[in-house]
Amino acid sequence: MKKLNLSLAALAVAGAFAMPAQAAVLLGAKVGADAWYADAKVNDVRADDASVQPSYYAAFEHFIPLVPNAKIRYTGVESAKYDVDFTQYDLIAYYEILDNDLISFDIGLNLQKFDGRFTGRSFDEWQPAVYSDVRLGIPATPVSLFGTFSFGSYDDTSTVDAEAGVLFTLGLVAADLNFKAGYRVQDYDFNYFGANDGKFYNDGFFGGVEFNF
Known part of the structure; x- marks a missing residue:
């Protein structure tokens, strides 16, 4: 709980400093989809059954100071090998600390929802996490580097979900079309199934597209 309280305090401070960046944006939105070719490791044993796993997201940004995006x-x-089949929803509230052509940096809180089966056992759980996202533009090119990170530790369950990669931007009339490629890792230690029986590691390359309005 102390870690979560510190995260909340840090987010409040970040919100105060984010006011100029927030004010620079009237209304904006991002929608995207990724195809992730990932292979799991369950309780420290590699499954060797890699498959394409989908990911979709949408973000809404506004001009109201102190209210998070x-x-x-x-x-x-x-x-399939270990009968793992669950959905993960990330519900994120975040502030823009920086937002320009060279760098954008967001920080916030992520409430993660897990629902499905893990080694044949049903589970339906919520977990809090700290969230950050950074994009670094390469000057005079349409190429950017990006990284997204969520970390949570609460009630003996820890979650790390991180991705990094390259983004190519094609400017359209009403939006930017971004093509993405990168690597994503999920490293979870679920405490829902007993000691040393809820370790899950999932990693692999992904590709995707994003519309930035």
Whole structure:
């Protein structure tokens, strides 16, 4: 609980400093979809049954100071070998700390929802996490580097969900079309099934598209 309280305090401070960046945006939105070719490791044993796992997200940004922006992401996770099949919803409230052509930086809180089966057992749980997202533009090119990170530790369950990659932007009339490629890792230690029986690691390359309005 202390870690969560510190995260809330840090977010409040971040919101105060984010006012100029927030004010620079009237209304904006992002929608995207990724195809993630991932292979799981369950309780420290590699499954070797890689499959394409989908991820979709949408974000809404506004001009109101101190009120966070909102993002929702869906990820379908599976490993047929170990009867793992669950959905992950990330419900994110975040502030823009920086937003320009060279760098954008967001920070916030992520309420993660897990629902499905893990090694044949049903579970339906919520977990809080700290969220951050950064994009670094390469000057005089349409190429950017990006990284997204969520970390949570609460009630003996820990979650790490991180991705990094390259983004190519094609400017359209009403929006930017972004093509993405990168690597994503989920490293979870679920405490819902007893000691040393809820370790889940999922990693692999992904590709995707994003519309930035």
